[in-house]
Amino acid sequence: MKIKSIETFSITVPLKQPFKTALRTVTKLKTIIVKITLEDGTVGYGEAPPTHVITGETKQSIEACIHEVLKPLLVGKSIHHLESLFDDMKRSIVGNSSAKAAVDIALYDCFAQLAEMPLYQLLGGWKNSIETDYTVSVNEPDLMAQHASNYINQGFNILKIKVGKDTIHQDIERIQTIREHVGHEPNIRLDANQGWSVKEAIYAINHMEDLQLNIELIEQPVPAHDIKGLKQVTQHTHTPIMADESVFSLYDAKGVLELGAADLINIKLMKSGGIHEALKIVRLAEAYNVECMVGSMIETKLGITAASHLAASQKNITRYDFDAPLMLSHDVVDGGVYYDKNIIHLPDQPGLGINFIKESMNSYD
Structure with missing residues (x-):
């Protein structure tokens, strides 16, 4: 064909x-x-x-x-x-x-x-539903706490908190304020988006551990190119460290895994170049007993559906960051995954299960 x-x-x-x-x-x-x-x-x-x-x-x-x-x-x-x-x-x-x-x-x-x-079955068929987190944008502490509380009230059990902006002390204050509002039961993971230095990351993570803020993981605390610095943070903290922007390709993943620079790897299809290369990273990480998360950029339900098919297909993918379509003012995709609050269900139709794109589009043929 x-x-x-x-x-x-x-x-x-x-x-x-x-x-x-x-x-x-x-x-x-x-x-x-x-x-x-x-x-x-x-x-x-x-x-x-x-x-x-x-x-x-x-x-x-x-x-x-x-x-x-x-x-x-x-x-x-x-x-x-x-x-x-x-x-x-x-x-x-x-x-x-x-x-x-x-x-x-x-x-x-x-x-x-x-x-x-369905694509997730063709790729491996590990499960047909997954739980997503919801991302809290970096803002003033009180506003972030308000947003966090709203997401918990909407049925989300896992929050991904954006940090890495302003000072390290302000980031710690952000997490303290959020914990005061949502309590210690919700699962909280942090994403610094390369915003800390090695010293700042070690200080902040150790301090949050001492405060018993109960952080599940820290994503990309230091600049993407600083793999040795990432390893330093991983070695000098107890909280699991996840590589994100440091890993685009299979070869990036190999470098991080061989060095023991991170405890977890975040895979995004837009970084890896698609599902084919992403699967190679998943399998290599599994060989090192390192679990993966699959996340996304800000995308429509089309991109998230593709990432969800990959994520649901593999045992070694254990965490999911697929809240992007919920951030959009309206849905532009007919078909694909559907949300039941924090649970994403994979479609039974062949392929991605996408029927059509609703929005008027500008063509480039």
């Missing part, structure tokens, strides 16, 4: 409220939708949100990569030779991980539809 066409569309969706991290503030989602059509009419979808502060990609670079490099490479080739297609994509251009991910996702969507199986 040959690939007939590859199209892209752009969508803009406002967020309910600004999403703030140590790296950026987002008020609206601007994303690229990829549509692959096979010669029998089968349609597969993928998504690539431009996140230039993390992946280095813009809307223009994503569209250029897809139409000038990946599309000429893939159109006319058989979908049944997936390994060959992915290898061609990987070697065709350096970087451009989000552009590759969107095409990778659409290819998997088509392939699973031809196999007449």
Whole structure:
């Protein structure tokens, strides 16, 4: 079955409220939708949100990569030779991980539809539902505590708290204030988004341990390139440390795992270049007895559905960060995963289970 066409569309969706991290503030989602059509009419979808502060990609670079490099490479080739297609994509251009991910996702969507199986079953079928956290943006302590309380009242049991902005003492105050409002039962994980130095991270984590703030894990406390610094933090704290921006590729993961630089790895399809490469990271981490989380950028339910299919398929993926669609002002995707408060259920339809994109789209053919 040959690939007939590859199209892209752009969508803009406002967020309910600004999403703030140590790296950026987002008020609206601007994303690229990829549509692959096979010669029998089968349609597969993928998504690539431009996140230039993390992946280095813009809307223009994503569209250029897809139409000038990946599309000429893939159109006319058989979908049944997936390994060959992915290898061609990987070697065709350096970087451009989000552009590759969107095409990778659409290819998997088509392939699973031809196999007449939901993608998570085709990939391994470990489970068909998962529990997501909800992210609290970095703000003043009282406002963050208010947001945290609201999410707990909405039925979420796990909070991902953004820190790494302003001073280390303000970050500690943020977590203390949140704990005072939500109590010690909710699970709290922190994400510093590279915002601390090694000394700041060790001091802050040890201090929060002394205060018994009961933190599940700390995500990417130091700059992405500082793997030795990440190892220092891991060695000098009891709280588990998770690598995020430090791990894009299989080779990044190999370096972190061999050095023992982190206790956990956060995989995002937009970093890894898609499901195919993400699976390699999951399996390598499992060989080192290191568990993985799968997270996302700010994406529509399309991208989150693809990440959820991967996450639900593998035993070694034990944590999930898939709240992004809940942050959007309205849903633009028909089909895909559905939310029951904090629980995400995988669709039974073949492929991703995406029916169509509701929003009017700007085409780039």
